[in-house]
Amino acid sequence: MDWNRWYSLKSYLRTSLWTVPLIAVAIYAVLKPLTEMAGRSMTRQGILDPKTGFLGLSMTGARSLVGDIVSADLAFLVFTFGSLLVAIQVAGGQYTPRIIATTLLRDNIIRSISGLFVFSLLFANRTLGWMGENEVHQLQVFIAALCGFASVVAFLFLIDYAAKSLRPVSLVARVGELGIAVIESVYPAPTTGAITQPERDKERGVPDRIVRQRGRSGIVLAVNLEMLVAKARRANAVIEFVPQVGDFVAVDDPLFYLYGNADTINDDRLRTLVAFGTERTMEQDPMFAFRILVDIALKALSAAINDPTTAVLAIDQLHRLLRMVGKRSLHVEEIMDKSGQVRVILRTPNWEDFVHISFREIRQCGVGSIQIARRLRAAIENLIQSLPEHRHEALRVELTLLDRAIASKHPFPEDLALARIPDSQGLGGSAASTANN
Template structure:
């Protein structure tokens, strides 16, 4: 199996809810025989009384306890999956569908608790079926009772966790954390204070070979840069990845541009170093976190929902991400080998791209809201104060556009003056809080 297929499979498993319950079934298949062996050993050694055990349950009491555990865990499972389906529908409609696979279905707490319910249900049901008419398997009943108690506690915790998890502030904060991690991995170097030249095509000759996509169209999820560098070094070539991570690539579109001894390159091997999927993921896509946060803000600002406070929460996280991005080197990524020779070129978003996605659409949809206008101004002015000077030009452009939008949206001079006050809370804070934001 090639690297791209392994990566796509891994991404699918991480965003699938059924995988952890399936693992729980495998664990049950191993644990249940072990507990039966341990129970028989404890009886032979005199550690466990086969009549009284830990609880002193009779056959009727043991069967009743196990039946209660099975019924409870079955109800927990039905409630959990039913509620999750409702939560997915609500979250997709109120926030954005893009949080379903990236956030909701990847939550390990929800997946693990579902696995616990499945394991306990199978264990208790098997224990009840394994007992004969005369002997109570006290150790297995004790283990089933422990897992049953753990299931009740986990269910109560899950209700509280899900209620908090689905709040707007929790969702946008989690997306912000994921975005910070991606920025750290894609842009590890601090900014040098020098703006990279935006154009490179004119400086590089035409490629000696173009490797095109075959098979199935899709979105670029990730690129195996380490193996690409090794392949380019082995063949003494320079390999340029034509799309950037997050782009949709159709069949027969360019996937790689090869410079140098192009005849030494194996096309099929290169194609296995790019993973494709049907939906963007965050692992190597720093722009996707911005896209999700902006979509949440736009949905909140829509006439159907009209919740500018949720949009302010999204702007908080965009502000947080931009502060980190602005301090990192965003040059066109030229990856070198151990000798310092450029081997791989991979395009990544530049500073203007991040600024545009963070402010343009939100300003267009929300400039009429004084709350949004004040929060956008607070974010822009804070970034101007905290980021290096070579990041300021794009921010000043956004500030000027915001002023023009306010004048076009607000009819009264008093509202214009109020909308031009930077406020990190949107409406309710003060300009004094901006500098320390």
């Protein structure tokens, strides 16, 4: 299987709810015959009393117990998937549709509990159907009872977990955690100082070959950089990946620029090293985490919702991600092989891009809220204090723009003075301490 197809398959399985219940069906298919054989063996050897067993149930009691487990597990499954559909609609409307695939559908706890319900339902149903008129299969009934008890506990836990995970603070914190992981993988090296962008266009000139997109249009999800470097090294060439991860590429758009001895590189094999999809993912796209958080903040600041406190929670995570990005080396455009030769050129966002996406739209939509103005100022000033000097210029520009926007939105001097105080809580944090000082 080609790399891009394998990557797309893995991405699909990670965001599919049916995969874990399907695995539960496979586990059931393996364990059920084993437990039946174990039950017969234990009965023949006298280890298990066929009349009393572990629970001491009669035929009537066993049938009633297992029947209740089947009914309960079926109800749990219906409630779980029905509630999940409602949660997806609420999250998409209240926060952003991009939160669905990145968090809700990737939640392994929800998927695992659904798998437990499926396994327990199948096992109990099989046990109920396998019992004869005069024989109670005590081991199977006992295991079904354990699964039923586990299902009840898991269901109660799921209600509590779902209620907590759908809170704004939980969703933005989860996006922040995913963003931190992506930043660490895409930008592994710490920053060493001011970076000057390479003038590769002037150095390399016109590409010797252009590989264009074929097949279907889509969004770039990921690129197999290791294989690109290996192909470029074997051909003694330089491969430039034209779009950026997260870009939409239409059919016949340039996909690769090839420099040097590029005739030996097969175009179709090169295209298989790029995974496309219909929606951006975070695996190699750190900017997508910023995009989701900004979208949540903008939705919260809209007139229909008007929830600036949720926007402040999103700014908290943007502040956290910017501190991480600001301490990393973002100059990864030229990727070298082991000999130190440049083999692959990959465009990535620079520091200004991250700063712009974090502050510009939120400032434009939310500067009229004193909470937002104060939280943005606190974030910018903290970043100026904590990040290296070469990161300050873009932040000072944002601070100047914030001052100008605040002055245009707050005509009263008292409101203007209050809005210019940095506050990590938006309102209620540093304002009181500043006044006392």
